[in-house]
Amino acid sequence: MSRLVVVSNRVPAPGKGKAQAGGLAVALQAALAAKGGLWMGWSGASSGARDPGAMTFREDGPITYALTDLSRKDIDEYYAGFANSTLWPLCHYRLDITDYARKDMAGYFRVNRFFARQLAPNLLLDDLIWIHDYHLIPLAAELRQMGVKNRIGFFLHIPFPPPDVFFALPVHATILAGLSAYDIVGFQTRYDADNFCSCLEREGIGRRVSDDWIKTSSGHFRVGVFPIGIDTAGFERAAQDAEHNPAVRKIARSLVDRDVVIGVDRLDYSKGIPQRFQAFDRFLRDNPAHKGRATLLQVTPKSRSDVPHYLEMQREVAELAGRVNGELATLDWTPIRYVNSSIGHSILAGLYRIARVGLVTPMRDGMNLVAKEYVAAQRPVDPGVLVLSRFAGAAREMDGAILVNPYDTEAVSQAIAQALTLPLEARRERHAAMLDHLRRHDIGAWCGAFLEALREGGQPG
Numbered sequence: 001m002s003r004l005v006v007v008s009n010r011v012p013a014p015g016k017g018k019a020q021a022g023g024l025a026v027a028l029q030a031a032l033a034a035k036g037g038l039w040m041g042w043s044g045a046s047s048g049a050r051d052p053g054a055m056t057f058r059e060d061g062p063i064t065y066a067l068t069d070l071s072r073k074d075i076d077e078y079y080a081g082f083a084n085s086t087l088w089p090l091c092h093y094r095l096d097i098t099d100y101a102r103k104d105m106a107g108y109f110r111v112n113r114f115f116a117r118q119l120a121p122n123l124l125l126d127d128l129i130w131i132h133d134y135h136l137i138p139l140a141a142e143l144r145q146m147g148v149k150n151r152i153g154f155f156l157h158i159p160f161p162p163p164d165v166f167f168a169l170p171v172h173a174t175i176l177a178g179l180s181a182y183d184i185v186g187f188q189t190r191y192d193a194d195n196f197c198s199c200l201e202r203e204g205i206g207r208r209v210s211d212d213w214i215k216t217s218s219g220h221f222r223v224g225v226f227p228i229g230i231d232t233a234g235f236e237r238a239a240q241d242a243e244h245n246p247a248v249r250k251i252a253r254s255l256v257d258r259d260v261v262i263g264v265d266r267l268d269y270s271k272g273i274p275q276r277f278q279a280f281d282r283f284l285r286d287n288p289a290h291k292g293r294a295t296l297l298q299v300t301p302k303s304r305s306d307v308p309h310y311l312e313m314q315r316e317v318a319e320l321a322g323r324v325n326g327e328l329a330t331l332d333w334t335p336i337r338y339v340n341s342s343i344g345h346s347i348l349a350g351l352y353r354i355a356r357v358g359l360v361t362p363m364r365d366g367m368n369l370v371a372k373e374y375v376a377a378q379r380p381v382d383p384g385v386l387v388l389s390r391f392a393g394a395a396r397e398m399d400g401a402i403l404v405n406p407y408d409t410e411a412v413s414q415a416i417a418q419a420l421t422l423p424l425e426a427r428r429e430r431h432a433a434m435l436d437h438l439r440r441h442d443i444g445a446w447c448g449a450f451l452e453a454l455r456e457g458g459q460p461g
């Protein structure tokens with residue numbers, strides 16, 4: 001059987017368990033733990049002004065980690081710059097804050113070339129190569145130029161916007177050509193795949209010859225929809241175990257008699273945290289019976305603090321939580337408990353379980369694993385209710401959720417009220433359908449479906 005080689009910008013520190021914020025690392029950790037293989041990526045560390053140097057290898061169970069540092073300049077231009085100040089806002093439909101600098105774009109291509117040079121000598125002839133996310137789009141083209149003939153797949157974890165948004169990127173054609181160098185390109189939803197195909201067609205780079213095949217001037221490649229899942233069984237178990245976890249019990253005691261509404265997100269403007277606080281504020285004002293009873297527990301680890309918009313957000317969100325609490329709190333009740341630290345899954349699962357509502361309201365999100373984790377963590381006999389943004393990829397699958405438009409403060413406020421008063425039978429019915437889906441479409445199924453498509457290839461229809 002061929003070896004699996006996964007490449008992603010973000011790689012969790014080997015041996016540190018699952019206390020990570022960020023769905024990609026959580027999901028790939030679960031996928032690779034089952035299949036084993038080589039996982040290459042950035043160590044998360046800076047080599048300072050020096051060149052990054054050679055990769056270091058570390059074995060941890062079935063996974064071999066191949067990690068590389070990046071120089072300060074690389075991190076600024078490739079990660080904070082082109083990846084997270086250009087591609088991320090662009091793909092989350094935020095043209096108003098999409099910055100573009102040629103220097104960053106050059107840094108992005110330079111780091112991709114560097115990754116290719118590091119990876120190529122470590123490849124075996126029949127390795128299956130699976131590259132992840134917007135940081136590494138040009139990697140296949142770089143590897144091909146170096147003579148690598150292996151099958152190479154790509155999965156985009158974030159949304160792919162429609163042509164009129166994507167074409168605002170000055171180098172959009174180069175990025176599209178980069179994606180066309182893969183054997184298969186996977187997306188979270190059919191909408192994302194369709195947007196990508198429309199971009200190719202409008203730019204004259206490729207023509208869709210069937211639902212999932214694209215013809216370009218140099219051949220064919222495949223496009224597929226592979227909605228990412230979670231380790232459903234693992235999460236169900238973690239949530240059951242958490243009932244006996246002293247740390248979770250202590251938090252539960254501190255919330256006794258409160259109706260907990262939970263939000264869990266990296267501190268990212270795409271997650272709609274200020275809009276959520278406004279909706280919760282509105283809910284409390286419009287539903288005075290819930291004052292003194294409902295508490296929003298918002299777990300929000302800081303993220304990408306090197307990027308100016310993220311720093312600004314840290315202040316904005318903290319101020320907003322302070323304002324709502326200042327205006328509404330009483331001596332024995334705080335409406336919003338806002339926590340900036342990252343919480344490990346064993347405790348997080350317990351927090352989901354004590355929450356009567358999972359409030360997941362991103363303005364735009366590739367998938368949103370938190371929505372799925374919340375559902376998996378519920379007690380089937382007395383489950384909580386998921387309130388979910390229609391703009392999260394997860395909304396295409398979680399049909400037992402109350403779907404909301406996060407731009408509509410009143411609608412979100414009403415959805416919270418509806419969720420908190422939904423009768424038991426309706427809650428059970430909604431939850432059972434979603435849990436069944438999550439069990440059938442877990443992380444193993446996602447990984448298996450993508451790798452089968454990558455391995456098999458197939459023929460253009």
Ligand SMILES: O=P(O)(O)OC[C@H]1O[C@H](O[C@H]2O[C@H](CO)[C@@H](O)[C@H](O)[C@H]2O)[C@H](O)[C@@H](O)[C@@H]1O
Pocket residue numbers: 010021022023024025027133134157158228303304365366367368369
């Ligand atoms: O690596 P960071 O810069 O710290 O950011 C964390 C990850 O954020 C994004 O996650 C996406 O992938 C999830 C799993 O498929 C998906 O559910 C979510 O909607 C996406 O936003 C990003 O795409 C990853 O590359 C980052 O590692």
Ligand SMILES: O=c1ccn([C@@H]2O[C@H](COP(=O)(O)OP(=O)(O)O)[C@@H](O)[C@H]2O)c(=O)[nH]1
Pocket residue numbers: 018019020021022023024026264265266299300301341342343344345348367368369370371373
């Ligand atoms: O304190 C935290 C906050 C988040 N997460 C995890 O980070 C991931 C977030 O993934 P999601 O797809 O929701 O969003 P992303 O951050 O990848 O955009 C989920 O697995 C969460 O359980 C975590 O482990 N601890």
